[in-house]
Amino acid sequence: MNPIVRNIPSVSSIISDKRIEELSQEISTENVIYLVRKHLNSLRNKENLSLNEAQSESIVQEVLNLAKSEWPDWPIPVINGTGVILHTNLGRSPLSKSAIAASIKAAQGYSDLELDLETGKRGSRQKSIINILNQLTGSDDALVVNNTASALLLSLTSLAKGGEVIISRSQAIEIGGGFRIPDVLVQSGAKLIEVGTTNRTYVQDYVNAITENTKAILVMHASNYKVMGFTHEPKINELSEIAQNHQIPLIHDVGSGCIKDSTKFGLSPEPRPQDSINSGADICMFSGDKLLGGPQAGIIVGKKSYISKISKHPLSRAIRIDKINLAALYATLIHYIKDEVEENIPIWQMISTTQTSLLERAQTICDQINPEVSITKTSATIGGGSLPGETLDSYALKIESNTINDLSYKLRTTKNPIMSRIEDSCLLIDLMTIPPEFDEILIKELNRILI
Ligand SMILES: *Cc1c(COP(=O)(O)O)cnc(C)c1O
Numbered sequence: 001m002n003p004i005v006r007n008i009p010s011v012s013s014i015i016s017d018k019r020i021e022e023l024s025q026e027i028s029t030e031n032v033i034y035l036v037r038k039h040l041n042s043l044r045n046k047e048n049l050s051l052n053e054a055q056s057e058s059i060v061q062e063v064l065n066l067a068k069s070e071w072p073d074w075p076i077p078v079i080n081g082t083g084v085i086l087h088t089n090l091g092r093s094p095l096s097k098s099a100i101a102a103s104i105k106a107a108q109g110y111s112d113l114e115l116d117l118e119t120g121k122r123g124s125r126q127k128s129i130i131n132i133l134n135q136l137t138g139s140d141d142a143l144v145v146n147n148t149a150s151a152l153l154l155s156l157t158s159l160a161k162g163g164e165v166i167i168s169r170s171q172a173i174e175i176g177g178g179f180r181i182p183d184v185l186v187q188s189g190a191k192l193i194e195v196g197t198t199n200r201t202y203v204q205d206y207v208n209a210i211t212e213n214t215k216a217i218l219v220m221h222a223s224n225y226k227v228m229g230f231t232h233e234p235k236i237n238e239l240s241e242i243a244q245n246h247q248i249p250l251i252h253d254v255g256s257g258c259i260k261d262s263t264k265f266g267l268s269p270e271p272r273p274q275d276s277i278n279s280g281a282d283i284c285m286f287s288g289d290k291l292l293g294g295p296q297a298g299i300i301v302g303k304k305s306y307i308s309k310i311s312k313h314p315l316s317r318a319i320r321i322d323k324i325n326l327a328a329l330y331a332t333l334i335h336y337i338k339d340e341v342e343e344n345i346p347i348w349q350m351i352s353t354t355q356t357s358l359l360e361r362a363q364t365i366c367d368q369i370n371p372e373v374s375i376t377k378t379s380a381t382i383g384g385g386s387l388p389g390e391t392l393d394s395y396a397l398k399i400e401s402n403t404i405n406d407l408s409y410k411l412r413t414t415k416n417p418i419m420s421r422i423e424d425s426c427l428l429i430d431l432m433t434i435p436p437e438f439d440e441i442l443i444k445e446l447n448r449i450l451i
Pocket of ligand 1: 255286
């Protein structure tokens with residue numbers, strides 16, 4: 001043991017310091033004792049503890065500092081200049097104004113969340129959203145849970161436990177964050193039957209694999225990677241026919257929940273939930289906070305008999321969606337009903353921004369800042385494991401500097417943090433992912449940092 005440890009003063013001697021007493025008035029004695037203990041413990045465990053660090057004065061200073069850093073404001077809003085629209089580390093999709101308003105309504109007081117105001121009786125929190133989802137996707141029932149990873153686990157557990165699930169070899173994928181389809185199947189208690197090859201799988205491969213133990217066919221949209229060249233996958237309507245003949249469900253995970261036609265925005269076709277249902281999928285699931293542009297949620301739509309089985313499974317209660325996200329999701333879906341997506345949902349506003357307006361903004365910003373900043377054409381991406389390799393033409397502010405990492409650090413740690421990206425040793429701040437109302441703050445921060 002380091003002999004200096006014996007010099008460390010007691011908790012009581014520290015908390016009797018006048019400055020620490022004042023701190024106790026502010027944040028409570030319990031919290032102060034917690035901080036003092038935490039700091040003293042870290043000193044005791046320190047390898048080369050110095051005499052100075054063990055002295056009362058430096059301990060008091062350190063505890064005062066800790067009090068400032070222990071409970072910081074969180075989360076901190078960030079200006080996303082990365083050009084990645086669905087940036088998972090930055091919270092994926094920002095919400096529309098009415099989705100924000102709806103979530104505030106749900107959060108701030110009591111509401112008719114699970115109550116029918118007409119009859120005064122208990123209702124279902126899913127009721128209103130089921131109608132909207134049926135209207136949008138052509139399904140006849142729906143269930144919303146907390147995310148799509150859990151929606152998949154729930155669907156497989158309730159429909160295929162103890163049986164076999166057939167999946168194409170090219171679709172036994174990892175979605176991200178270590179969430180792998182083979183592992184999900186193990187968790188659900190179903191056996192994975194892989195068919196076909198990595199690049200080509202035919203209808204006949206599925207037919208050959210069906211046994212009396214087959215409980216479902218699973219089709220996963222390969223959201224985050226692309227198999228190109230000599231490839232083949234059966235269509236949903238072909239697989240639906242086989243599933244129907246054998247009276248097993250066809251489960252289709254479309255991933256991003258793109259209800260709009262992505263090709264109208266210069267992107268590759270992204271599978272749409274309504275097309276999946278229309279082609280005969282019995283269960284289709286998708287994410288709330290990817291290309292749907294809403295809050296985190298896992299949306300399951302499909303045939304009544306299957307959805308009802310899924311809803312009744314005990315796991316569905318364990319992964320129930322919370323009221324705040326549900327309210328935001330409802331308001332997001334209303335934009336689709338009203339056909340006002342590009343005007344109101346932030347990610348679709350970004351995707352549909354014109355080149356001209358991006359360039360105009362870039363010029364306006366440049367005129368107001370340091371001459372070292374120039375404008376460059378860039379490629380923004382969708383991100384969030386959607387549409388891999390796809391880019392959208394955009395414009396960025398470009399800063400050349402010998403201390404690029406320093407600059408990127410400064411931008412990240414300023415009062416209004418700005419996330420940039422580095423390309424060819426230049427720092428880029430992509431304007432596609434920055435809503436125009438942030439331009440003023442961006443100008444202020446850049447003028448302060450680039451002196
Ligand atoms: C992203 C994704 C998921 C997971 O969705 P979360 O809502 O993030 O849980 C599942 N399946 C596919 C195909 C995906 O792309």
